[in-house]
Amino acid sequence: MQKVKLPISVDSVRAANNRLEILASLDKSLLSRLIESTISIQSDIDTYFAFDVDQQKLKIFNGKASVAVELTCQRCNEPMIYQCEAEFTYCPVLNKEQENNLPDVYEPIYYDENGEVNLHQIVEDELLLTLPQIAMHAIEDCKYSDYESSFGEIEEEQERPNPFDALAQLKLK
Ligand SMILES: [Zn+2]
Numbered sequence: 001m002q003k004v005k006l007p008i009s010v011d012s013v014r015a016a017n018n019r020l021e022i023l024a025s026l027d028k029s030l031l032s033r034l035i036e037s038t039i040s041i042q043s044d045i046d047t048y049f050a051f052d053v054d055q056q057k058l059k060i061f062n063g064k065a066s067v068a069v070e071l072t073c074q075r076c077n078e079p080m081i082y083q084c085e086a087e088f089t090y091c092p093v094l095n096k097e098q099e100n101n102l103p104d105v106y107e108p109i110y111y112d113e114n115g116e117v118n119l120h121q122i123v124e125d126e127l128l129l130t131l132p133q134i135a136m137h138a139i140e141d142c143k144y145s146d147y148e149s150s151f152g153e154i155e156e157e158q159e160r161p162n163p164f165d166a167l168a169q170l171k172l173k
């Protein structure tokens with residue numbers, strides 16, 4: 001089954017009143033900031049949005065976004081696959097007053113003059129937040145640990161005095 005494409009934006013109030021659910025994919029080529037922050041994005045992004053009205057009559061939505069990306073391991077400089085899994089809950093607001101009155105569990109997000117929130121931007125922001133500050137392989141998968149141990153062995157061999165060197169020098173005298 002072909003998944004629907006995630007709409008760029010939705011009317012958040014109407015979506016909440018309709019308890020709209022969206023299961024959609026977002027074309028990876030549209031996420032320029034995520035492209036810049038990674039070596040590559042492995043697939044289009046799986047997204048899910050559920051709009052709702054809460055007990056206080058606030059229009060809210062929950063969402064998820066997931067995709068695997070390729071990052072550079074900061075320990076060995078080799079590429080590594082990182083699975084981004086974002087989960088979020090927002091409450092669209094119109095002004096600062098509404099924002100200040102929000103319960104702490106909700107992230108405020110401003111909707112535009114048409115009442116719309118930009119879903120593409122939310123997905124990209126949330127995926128960027130899941131990226132590690134310092135990307136690193138698990139230690140057992142990291143090239144650096146091999147490099148470090150073999151490098152250590154070579155160094156040790158070189159430093160160990162060779163008893164035959166001493167003999168050779170004696171013979172020369
Ligand atoms: Zn590594």
